[in-house]
Amino acid sequence: MRMVKKVAVVGGGISRYEKPRRENIAEMVAEAVLESLEDYPNLDLSEVDNHVLSYFSDHFAGQLAASWIPNDYLGLTPKGITRVENGGAGPGTAIRAAYAMVASGLSDLTLVTGFEKQGEVSSAKANEFIALASDTDFDFPVGGYYTGYYAAMITRHMYLYGTSEEDMAKVAVKNRNYSLDNPYAQWPVENDFKPITVQDVLDSRVVAWPLKILDCCLLSEGASCIWLASEDVVHKYTDEPVWFSGLGLASDMMRPGDRPDNPGFAGLFPDEYDAYPSHAIKPREPYPDIANFGACRIAARDAYKMAGITDPYKQIDFFEIHDAYDSAELQTYEDLELCKRGHGKDLIHEGQTYVDGDIPCNVSGGLQGFGHPVGSTAIGQTVECLWQLTGRIGEKHLSGKTQVDGAEVGLNHSHAGTGTALAVMILDREKDRRW
Amino acid sequence: MSEDRIIKEKKPDPKWKDWGRLGKWEVAGWRIIERDEGQRSDQLAPRTYMVIDRPWDVMYTHSYGRVSQFFMGLLEKKLMGTKCPKCGDVFCPPRAHCWRFECKLTETEWIEMPMEGTLHSYAIMGFGGEAFLDQLPFILAYVRVDGANTMIAGRLAGIRPEDVECDTRVKIKFIDEPTGNPMDIYFEMDGVPEHSKPEEQKARIREKLKPIEEWVAERKASG
Numbered sequence: 001m002r003m004v005k006k007v008a009v010v011g012g013g014i015s016r017y018e019k020p021r022r023e024n025i026a027e028m029v030a031e032a033v034l035e036s037l038e039d040y041p042n043l044d045l046s047e048v049d050n051h052v053l054s055y056f057s058d059h060f061a062g063q064l065a066a067s068w069i070p071n072d073y074l075g076l077t078p079k080g081i082t083r084v085e086n087g088g089a090g091p092g093t094a095i096r097a098a099y100a101m102v103a104s105g106l107s108d109l110t111l112v113t114g115f116e117k118q119g120e121v122s123s124a125k126a127n128e129f130i131a132l133a134s135d136t137d138f139d140f141p142v143g144g145y146y147t148g149y150y151a152a153m154i155t156r157h158m159y160l161y162g163t164s165e166e167d168m169a170k171v172a173v174k175n176r177n178y179s180l181d182n183p184y185a186q187w188p189v190e191n192d193f194k195p196i197t198v199q200d201v202l203d204s205r206v207v208a209w210p211l212k213i214l215d216c217c218l219l220s221e222g223a224s225c226i227w228l229a230s231e232d233v234v235h236k237y238t239d240e241p242v243w244f245s246g247l248g249l250a251s252d253m254m255r256p257g258d259r260p261d262n263p264g265f266a267g268l269f270p271d272e273y274d275a276y277p278s279h280a281i282k283p284r285e286p287y288p289d290i291a292n293f294g295a296c297r298i299a300a301r302d303a304y305k306m307a308g309i310t311d312p313y314k315q316i317d318f319f320e321i322h323d324a325y326d327s328a329e330l331q332t333y334e335d336l337e338l339c340k341r342g343h344g345k346d347l348i349h350e351g352q353t354y355v356d357g358d359i360p361c362n363v364s365g366g367l368q369g370f371g372h373p374v375g376s377t378a379i380g381q382t383v384e385c386l387w388q389l390t391g392r393i394g395e396k397h398l399s400g401k402t403q404v405d406g407a408e409v410g411l412n413h414s415h416a417g418t419g420t421a422l423a424v425m426i427l428d429r430e431k432d433r434r435w
Numbered sequence: 436m437s438e439d440r441i442i443k444e445k446k447p448d449p450k451w452k453d454w455g456r457l458g459k460w461e462v463a464g465w466r467i468i469e470r471d472e473g474q475r476s477d478q479l480a481p482r483t484y485m486v487i488d489r490p491w492d493v494m495y496t497h498s499y500g501r502v503s504q505f506f507m508g509l510l511e512k513k514l515m516g517t518k519c520p521k522c523g524d525v526f527c528p529p530r531a532h533c534w535r536f537e538c539k540l541t542e543t544e545w546i547e548m549p550m551e552g553t554l555h556s557y558a559i560m561g562f563g564g565e566a567f568l569d570q571l572p573f574i575l576a577y578v579r580v581d582g583a584n585t586m587i588a589g590r591l592a593g594i595r596p597e598d599v600e601c602d603t604r605v606k607i608k609f610i611d612e613p614t615g616n617p618m619d620i621y622f623e624m625d626g627v628p629e630h631s632k633p634e635e636q637k638a639r640i641r642e643k644l645k646p647i648e649e650w651v652a653e654r655k656a657s658g
Contacts, residue, residue, distance in 0.1 A: 015474050018437070022470050022484040031474040062489070128564050137499060138528045139588045141617050143560060143567040148575045151558030159556070159601040159630070183475040189437065206561030206643050208575070209596070255528065257577045257586030260555065263524075263535050279630070281553065281602045284584065290556055290577065398477065 092414020179365025246307030458490020
C-alpha cells in the first residue's frame with residue numbers, strides 16, 4: 001500500500017447562483033448535496049467520515065461558525081467538521097485540505113461543501129465587507145476596495161504591455177455568453193438570457209477605470225459540493241472518478257504596494273529581469289511587480305510538477321479560472337504559463353481560450369457568468385470540471401455546446417485577495433497518467 | 436430575473452435607515468413574499484418565504500500597534516518610515532520588523548521620509564464606499580516614496596485623470612488638519628508626466644467619467 005493514497009472526486013452538485021437566493025445557507029447546501037445523491041446513486045451520507053466546509057465571510061452570513069449549521073442539517077453529526085477560510089481561495093484551499101485528509105488516511109470519504117450569501121446587505125456594504133479583506137490600516141481608508149486594487153494592477157499591465165480595454169472586454173463577453181447555456185449560472189437570469197457584445201462592456205459604467213461594471217464578476221448566493229474518496233473505496237461510488245494529479249498553494253503580500261521589491265521572490269524567475277520592458281522603471285523584483293499574480297505562478301508550477309506536466313498549454317485540455325475581473329483572467333493566462341508575460345491578450349484574440357480553441361477557459365461562464373458565491377466558487381467550478389471530464393455537460397447544461405471534446409485533464413484555479421493566496425489543482429480522468 | 440412579489444409587509448420605521456449602525460439585531464421589519472426558486476434556473480417554481488430586516492453594527496477600538504509612530508507622525512505633518520539596520524530595506528508603509536528571512540525579524544528603526552516619490556500605478560475610481568461617493572471621481576495611486584522598498588496607497592490630486600501615467604514623479608503633501616489617517620497625505624504630479632496616453636484614449640476616458648461627475652453633482656445638489 002502507498003503511504004500517500006490517490007484521491008478522486010466521485011460526485012458533486014450545485015445549487016444555482018443568484019442574488020438573492022431565498023433559501024437559507026443550509027438549504028442551499030442541501031440542494032447541492034441532493035443533486036449529487038441523485039446523479040451518483042451509490043453515494044450515501046452515512047458513509048461520509050469527514051466534512052470540510054468553505055465560506056468566506058461571517059459578515060455576509062450574519063452568523064459565526066456557520067459551517068456547523070449545514071453540517072448538522074445534513075445529519076452529519078457526530079462526524080468531524082472543519083471550516084477552511086482563505087479569502088477567495090477558501091474553496092480551493094478547502095479542497096486541498098480535504099485532499100490531504102483523504103490522501104493521508106485520516107478519511108476515506110470526505111464531503112466538501114461551500115456556500116456564500118452576499119445579498120443580505122446593500123451592494124455598497126458588500127463591497128465594503130470584501131474590502132475589509134484588504135489592509136484596513138493603509139489601503140482601505142484612502143478609498144480603496146477590490147475593483148480599485150485590480151484596476152491599479154491592470155493599469156500597470158497596460159502601461160508595460162499595451163493590454164487594452166477591448167482585450168479585457170473580449171474575456172467578459174466570452175464568459176458571460178458561455179454562461180447562457182449553464183442552468184446553475186447567475187448572469188443569464190440577471191440579463192434575461194441575452195448575449196452581450198464587446199461594445200456593451202466598453203459602454204458600461206466605470207467602477208474603477210479601466211474596469212467597468214461588465215468587466216467585474218457578480219455578487220452571488222449559492223452553494224455546491226464535491227465528494228472526495230480514497231483509492232481504496234472509489235470503486236464503491238462510481239465507475240467514472242476524476243483523480244487529483246497535482247496541487248499547489250502559494251501566497252503573496254497582503255498590500256499590492258509591498259510586492260515590487262518583495263525579497264520573497266528574489267531569484268525565483270531570473271528570465272524576468274531582462275524581459276521587463278525598457279520604457280518602465282524596473283522594480284527590484286520585476287516579476288510579479290503588481291502587474292501579475294506571482295503566487296499563481298508558484299502554485300501552478302508546484303501543481304504541474306506533481307502532475308508531471310511540462311507543457312501546460314499542450315497537456316491540459318481546459319481551465320476553470322478565477323475571473324473576478326476579466327483583466328485578471330488575461331493576467332492569469334500568463335501566470336499559469338500558457339503564454340509569455342504580456343501576451344495574455346494574444347490568446348483571447350487568437351480564440352485559443354474559447355471552447356473550440358487549444359486551451360478553453362471558463363466555458364462554465366466563470367465568475368462573471370456562472371457567478372461568485374465566494375465559499376462555493378472553486379467547488380462549483382470543480383463540479384463543472386467533473387462534468388467536463390466525464391462528458392456530462394450535455395446532460396447537466398441546457399445543451400452540449402460547452403462540452404470540451406475529449407477532455408482528459410482539467411485545471412481548477414482558486415484565487416484570493418489581489419492574488420494574495422492561490423490554490424491550483426489538476427484533475428485527470430486517469431489515475432496514473434504516463435505522459 | 437426572478438422578483439420578490441410582496442404578499443404582506445410591515446415597513447421598518449425609516450429611522451432604521453440612519454440608525455442601522457445602532458441596530459441590536461431586532462426584527463425591525465418583515466415581508467412575506469412569493470418567489471420563483473429552485474436548484475436550476477430552468478426548473479423554478481413559486482415558494483413562499485418570510486424576509487426580515489435586522490440591523491446590527493459595532494465600534495472597533497483599534498490599536499495601530501508598533502507602527503503607531505507613522506500615524507502619530509501624520510498628526511505632526513511628518514512622513515515616517517522604518518529602516519532595517521541589517522539589510523537597509525526601507526518600509527513606508529512601515530513594518531516594525533524586517534521582512535527578510537536572513538534578518539530574523541530584526542527590529543527596524545524610524546526614519547523621516549522625503550516628501551517626494553514616483554507614481555507606480557493607479558486607478559480612476561468611479562464608485563466606492565458610501566463615505567467616498569461625494570469625492571468621485573478620484574485617483575487611487577500607489578507611490579514609491581523615494582528610498583522606500585514598498586509603495587503606499589493614497590490619492591493623486593491636481594491633474595485630470597486621463598492625463599495620469601505610470602512612472603511619473605510626484606510630490607507628497609499634507610492636508611491642512613491631519614487626523615491620524617493615511618488620508619492625511621496626498622500626491623500631486625511634479626511637472627508633466629514623462630509618458631502620455633494617445634489623445635483618442637484620453638478623450639474616451641473623459642467621456643466615460645462625465646456621467647460619474649454628473650451623478651456626483653446631482654447627489655451633492657440633492658444633499
